[in-house]
Amino acid sequence: MIESNGSVVQGMVIRSPKGADEFHVSQTGRSEEADRAHVELLAMHTMHDAAKPLDDDSWCRAVKWMGEVRGARISVVFGGGADGQTSPDSDGNGVDSAHRGDQAVLSPRDFVSQKRPQSLVERIACLGYYLAHHRGTPHFTIKDIVQLNTEAAAHKFGNPSRDVDKADRQSGYLVTAGYGKKQVTPRGEKVVEALPDRETVKAVLSDTPFKSRRPRESASKKVQQSKGE
Numbered sequence: 001m002i003e004s005n006g007s008v009v010q011g012m013v014i015r016s017p018k019g020a021d022e023f024h025v026s027q028t029g030r031s032e033e034a035d036r037a038h039v040e041l042l043a044m045h046t047m048h049d050a051a052k053p054l055d056d057d058s059w060c061r062a063v064k065w066m067g068e069v070r071g072a073r074i075s076v077v078f079g080g081g082a083d084g085q086t087s088p089d090s091d092g093n094g095v096d097s098a099h100r101g102d103q104a105v106l107s108p109r110d111f112v113s114q115k116r117p118q119s120l121v122e123r124i125a126c127l128g129y130y131l132a133h134h135r136g137t138p139h140f141t142i143k144d145i146v147q148l149n150t151e152a153a154a155h156k157f158g159n160p161s162r163d164v165d166k167a168d169r170q171s172g173y174l175v176t177a178g179y180g181k182k183q184v185t186p187r188g189e190k191v192v193e194a195l196p197d198r199e200t201v202k203a204v205l206s207d208t209p210f211k212s213r214r215p216r217e218s219a220s221k222k223v224q225q226s227k228g229e
Contacts, residue, residue: 047066065136106134107151107152108127108130108134108148108151108152109151109152109153111126111130111134111152112126112127112130112152112154114196115192115195115196116195116196117195118198120157120163120166120167121163121166121167121170121171121173122173122191122192122195123149123154124145124163124164124167124173124174125167125171125173125174125184125188125191125192126192126195127145127148127149127152128140128145128167128173128174128182128183128184128188129184129188129189129192129193130148131144131145131148132183132184135148138177138183138184139177139178139179139181139182139183140181140182140183141180141181141182142160142161142164142182145160145164145182146160164182167188168182169212169213170212170213171188171210171212172185172187172188172208172210172212173185173187173188173191174188186208187204187205187208187210190204190208191204191205
């Protein structure tokens with residue numbers, strides 16, 4: 001509650017229809033703090049109303065996306081129980097909610113470490129996959145890949161343009177998305193999802209054959225070839 005003078009904000013609880021998730025606001029202070037709390041309440045109301053139609057899995061994805069956009073670590077546990085408590089998923093099966101929350105906030109460094117890529121093109125595919133599925137960036141630039149690689153604390157690329165081009169033309173893990181951007185191919189996604197199981201990766205590569213294309217020639221090389229002719 002905000003008093004008429006705008007100086008005090010009392011506690012407020014917003015509950016979902018299931019009563020499983022609650023948001024508490026309790027703050028007292030001067031007018032500036034009250035205004036900030038009022039804006040927070042409005043944001044909470046907006047998010048809560050927008051999320052009402054969602055099932056648990058959709059709600060988790062929405063919360064996960066909001067956290068990643070703001071660079072926050074969010075753990076999702078239904079029912080307010082202890083770690084390891086399970087909650088039925090959309091199929092009615094038991095799901096370790098605490099574990100699902102940890103997976104939702106996997107950092108780039110942890111993601112790459114978990115996948116254990118053995119080549120530059122595999123690492124680039126992992127970074128592209130992370131951008132698409134964990135950062136809401138299905139179409140990304142070479143700069144995006146380089147920045148995420150730094151965030152993942154991985155070794156620097158010797159030549160980012162060349163390395164990304166190899167992941168595209170020689171491995172088929174990426175493909176041009178237009179306007180200087182790339183995106184992960186179904187083949188690349190399957191490889192990333194199979195990692196770090198090398199046998200499964202081999203099976204994926206066998207099931208999704210790709211014919212390597214010649215790398216793009218630099219402008220200077222084309223000039224040299226034309227002079228030679």
